Amino acid sequence: MNKKTYKALWKAEESHAFQGWDFSYLDGRWELSDPPWDYRALVLSLLGPHERLLDMGTGGGEFLLSLHHPYALTSVSEGYPPNVALCRRVLEPLGITVGEVSGDDCLPFAGDSFDLVINRHEAFSPAEVCRVLRRGGYFLTQQVGGQNNRDLSERLIEHFQPAFPHHTLQNNVHALEGQGFEILRAQEAFLPERFYDVGALAFYCRIIKWEFPGFSVDGCYERLLALQQQLEAGRPIEGTAHRFLILAHKK
Template identity: 25%
Template sequence: MKDYEKQLYEKVGSNIGWDFNEIFKRVKTIDKKWNFLEIVKNHLKKKTILLDIGTGGGEKLLQIAKFVEKAYGIDISKGMITTAKKNLVKSNLSNVEFKLADANKLPFPKNYFDIITCKHAPFSTKELFRVLKPNGIFITQQVGERDKQNIKDIFERGQCFEEKDNTSMNKYIQKLKQFKFKIIKKEIYNATQYFHNMKDIIFLLKNTPIIPHFDIEKDKKFLEEFEKKYKTKKGIKTNSNRYLIISKKSA
C-alpha cells in the first residue's frame, strides 16, 4: 500500500470506517456475478474460527459473525479498528474480536483458523499458510485493474491505470500455488454501474484511492467532462471490475 493510500485509509477509517452503503444503496449494478458475503456464508459452520483481513470498520464481518464460533477482524489502520470496536458495541455480539495488526505479521498461532477472508485488502500468502488449519479455506475478492476505467481515462491517471488486465489476480494465484494452495475457484466480473448523481461519484473519489490525490477544485474540469460524457437517464455510468479467488491449504 502506497503512503498516499495509507493516509487516505486512516482518514476514512476514522470518519466512516469502510461503509459506503449510503451511496451504494442508490447504485444500479448490472451483470454482477456474485455476492461476496453469500459466498463466505456458504463455507461457514457453527464451529468455524474465522479471520477477516483488512476488516475496515468491521461492517461485513459483523453481519456473518453469528454463523461462526469465533470471528477475528484485523486492520492496519487505527482509525478503522476504532470504528470497528464502536460497531461491535452496537452489535451486542460476544464472539468477535478486532485487532490492530499487519497482514504480513499476523498475531495468531499456527494452524488456528478454519477460514480466512480478505476483501479489497493486501495479504501475505506465507502468513495465510502459517495460520490456516490443514484443509482450511481462503476466500478473497479484490479490485481488478479495469475498475472505474472510464473515470481513470478522463482523469488520465488512477489506481492500476497502466497495468495489464488480471495482473494482480495472476500474481496472487501464483503465490498461493507456491505455498501448495489448491485453487478451488477463480472468477472475474466487469459489471456496468449507474451512480445516482455526481455527488455520489465525488464522495467515492474522496474516500477511495481510485484517483490518487483527488482534489475537487483542481480536478473540476475532469469531473465536468466525465459528467457530460457519461450522464444518462439511468444515472452516471461507470463499471465495477472484481475478481474472486477461493483456495484450500494442503492437508
C-alpha cells in the same frame, strides 16, 4: 444552477464523513452490478458453527456481523486507524478478537489458528494466510482488480497510471499455488458501474484515493463540469468495476 453552486455542492460531498467501509450514503446515486457469484453464500457454505473464522480487513465489521457466527470463534484484522477504533468500540465488547495490522505480511495471530479465512477487498500475503490457516482450512477472497475504474480515472486524472496493474486473477492464483494451496475456484468479472450525480462521484473519488490519485474538486473542476453536462444531456456517468474471486484449500 450556476458553476459556483455546483462547486460548493461538490466540495461538500468531497469532505463528507466516511466510516467503516459503508457506501450506503450513495444509495440511489451510484449503481454497481453484482458479480456472477454470491460471496456471502460462499462464506456461509464454508463456515461450520464450531469453526474459527478470521475476517481480514473487516472495515467496521458490517459484513462480518451479518454472518451471525459465534463471537467467541471470530477474529478480525484491520489496519486503518479509524476503523480499528470502531472495531474496538463495536466488536470487542461482543467477544470478537480484534487484531490491528500495519502490513499484509504480519497478522497478529498464532499459526494454525483458523479454519476459514475470508477477505473481501483487502490486500493479503499468501504466505501469511497459509501460516494462520489450519491444514484442511479454506481461504476465500473477493478482490478489486487492478483495472478497477480505469476508464473513470482516465477521464478525471491527467496522465493516469493504475497503482496496481499486476493485481490480476492469474497472478494471485500463481502466488497462492506457490504456497501450496489448491485452487478450488477462480473467477473474474468486469461489471458496469454508474453514477447519477457528480457529487456522488466526488465523494467516491476522495475515498478511493489510490484509483484517483491527486483528486480534488478544485483540481478536477473542469472535468467534473464536463461530466455534469453529460448528465444534463441524459447520459449517466459510466465506469467499469473489476472483480475476481478465489477459493483456495490448504492441503
